[in-house]
Amino acid sequence: MQVVITTDQRAAGEYAADIVQRRAEEGALRVIGVATGSSPLPVYEALERRALPAVRAARAFALDEYVGLPPGHPESYRSVIAREVTDRLGLDPARVEVPDGAVEGLRTAGARYEELIAAAGGVDVQILGIGTTGHIGFNEPTSSLASRTRVKTLTEQTRRDNARFFDSPDDVPRHCVTQGLGTILDAREIVLVAIGSRKAAAVAAAVEGPVTAMCPASVLQMHPHVTVVVDDAAAVDLRLRAYYDEVFAHRPDWQV
Numbered sequence: 001m002q003v004v005i006t007t008d009q010r011a012a013g014e015y016a017a018d019i020v021q022r023r024a025e026e027g028a029l030r031v032i033g034v035a036t037g038s039s040p041l042p043v044y045e046a047l048e049r050r051a052l053p054a055v056r057a058a059r060a061f062a063l064d065e066y067v068g069l070p071p072g073h074p075e076s077y078r079s080v081i082a083r084e085v086t087d088r089l090g091l092d093p094a095r096v097e098v099p100d101g102a103v104e105g106l107r108t109a110g111a112r113y114e115e116l117i118a119a120a121g122g123v124d125v126q127i128l129g130i131g132t133t134g135h136i137g138f139n140e141p142t143s144s145l146a147s148r149t150r151v152k153t154l155t156e157q158t159r160r161d162n163a164r165f166f167d168s169p170d171d172v173p174r175h176c177v178t179q180g181l182g183t184i185l186d187a188r189e190i191v192l193v194a195i196g197s198r199k200a201a202a203v204a205a206a207v208e209g210p211v212t213a214m215c216p217a218s219v220l221q222m223h224p225h226v227t228v229v230v231d232d233a234a235a236v237d238l239r240l241r242a243y244y245d246e247v248f249a250h251r252p253d254w255q256v
């Protein structure tokens with residue numbers, strides 16, 4: 001894992017956008033994996049400012065969707081992705097996929113999504129946030145490290161964390177369809193963005209703790225090409241911080 005510590009969230013967004021831009025310019029960004037939530041917003045804002053044709057041409061797959069929200073609900077991830085990703089990056093809406101959270105189709109939603117990703121040739125660069133529970137996607141603690149896209153139950157902690165997006169905490173859905181940890185690990189490259197002190201413990205557990213289903217993001221230690229981009233506040237619990245800064249200061253030119 002490469003750990004990059006930036007002064008603030010704008011710099012974190014710019015750094016992560018650099019990686020996406022580099023891959024796009026190399027012709028290696030046919031498919032981008034996108035996360036919702038507040039952490040990746042600086043990345044999408046940076047990419048919007050750059051207006052890159054090679055990014056605009058990409059296909060996109062979201063990580064997850066709530067179960068049972070009415071179509072068009074402003075906080076459904078389909079709506080959030082349309083607003084924050086498709087519009088900002090100038091993607092073709094017909095080439096942006098979000099898991100289907102409709103109750104009727106739930107039994108097959110996971111398998112159908114896996115097939116779509118496979119048919120697109122897999123994800124080239126996956127953008128991730130991290131939850132305070134250590135989740136990536138909505139893979140909560142005790143998720144199988146080999147899991148595929150499926151229905152999951154959100155922890156009370158995650159429902160509380162996401163209550164800010166809804167009128168009342170009770171409105172936050174209890175279930176979601178999320179790419180599994182095994183699905184996420186299939187991406188060729190992964191960029192995880194974490195902003196703010198509330199993420200510090202989860203970031204330290206993911207990067208420096210044991211690989212354990214109790215911190216699902218720790219499974220990223222098993223992936224060969226991960227960059228963890230954090231702002232100062234999210235880095236406070238990292239024990240090897242000085243080392244990461246050292247590596248960053250002396251990184252070779254080819255290594256964005």
Ligand code: F6R
Nearest residue numbers: 035036037038039129130131137
């Ligand atoms: C969203 C997702 C989640 C979020 C995480 C952090 O698609 O997959 O893992 O990335 O809950 O959310 P924020 O950034 O809002 O704290």
